[in-house]
Amino acid sequence: MDDTRALAPPAPILLPPRLRPGDTIGIILPAGPVRDRYRAEQGMRILRDMGFAIRLIATDPADSEYLAAPDSERIRALHALWADEEVRALLAMRGGYGCLRIADRLDMDFFRRHPKWLVGFSDLTVLHAALYCKAGLVTLHGPMVTTLVRSETEDLRRLFSLLAGDLAGLHEPGTIEILRPGVCRGRLMGGNLSCLTGLLGTPWEPPWQDAIVLLEDTGEPMYRLDRMLTHLAAAGRLQRVAGLLLGSFDHPSGDPLETIRLQEQVWKRVLELTPEASFPVWGNVPCGHGRRNSALPLGMEAEMNSLTGALTPDPGSVLREPW
Secondary structure, three states, X not given: OOOOOOOOOOOOOEOOOOOXXXXXXXXXXXXXXXXXXXXXXXXXXXXXXXXXXXXXXXXXXXXXXXXXXXXXXHHHHHHHHHHOOOEEEEEEOOOOOOHHXXXXXXXHHHHHHOOOEEEEOHHHHXXXXXXXHHHOEOEEEOOOHHHHOXXXXXXXXXXXXXXXXXXXXXXXXXXXXEEEOOEEEEEEEEEEHHHHHHHOOOOOOOOOOOEEEEEEEEOXXXXXXXXXXXXXXXXXXXXXXXXXXXXXXXXXXXXXXXXXXXXXXXXXXHHHHOOOOOOOEEEOOOOOOOOOOOOEEEOOEEEEEOOOOEEEEOHHHXXXXXX
């Protein structure tokens, strides 16, 4: 499917209601099972310490070692939490794999009629894209329950501020590398590179045309990253964007020096694949599986300004409550 012929998302794009102290956050496992009980418990403790109640729905375990529960169970739990009027946001416990298996069986019309925040990254990239394409909702690419405990203070503060309705921009001039300068405006899209490559040609492929696209990944050797980036370019996707945000790409070995080398190889390859483009490209954006994971409101328009090093969302590009 050529995304230039893809159906436009429902209009207008809706910004979910803001969260307030005492609100309930639903915890979902739409993909893989919990691997680290300690991090899961600590993450839920952080949510409670921030003043939120949490709600989980028990599911029968899956026969598969890589799924949290059978597809029908994961769909049932997600729908039940979304239908719960006390639940104001859904936060993924972790990623893994599994969201693509359930995307075609989710009630997108219901989700649009009852907008709520969906928060997560990694495999949640699939749900972010599906909720934008089919329900016209803004979602948050950001930390999950099992990553909250290792999140930097500024990233936790940003996550909860966004959920509370403070749509502040991302401005970290000491961290972000300007690989190709420029100023642009577009809808924030993207997330995990492996997931985005897997969405090509599906009904949930996010629009690339004139979008500001985030790309990040973890544990992939350079030849696989090269293959995916080259695939996107050969499919005509990279050439259509308004701007590129390259998040973290860590080396499979975990070695810090190898990770730095890998990131620089990714940056070089992206520039090689877009030699005639003039759109801005930033590297080392603090988003993804690395030490930093600053939340981004996917689906909102934003300005990417290389002169100031600021990524600034536009609240006027979405419809806020009441609808």
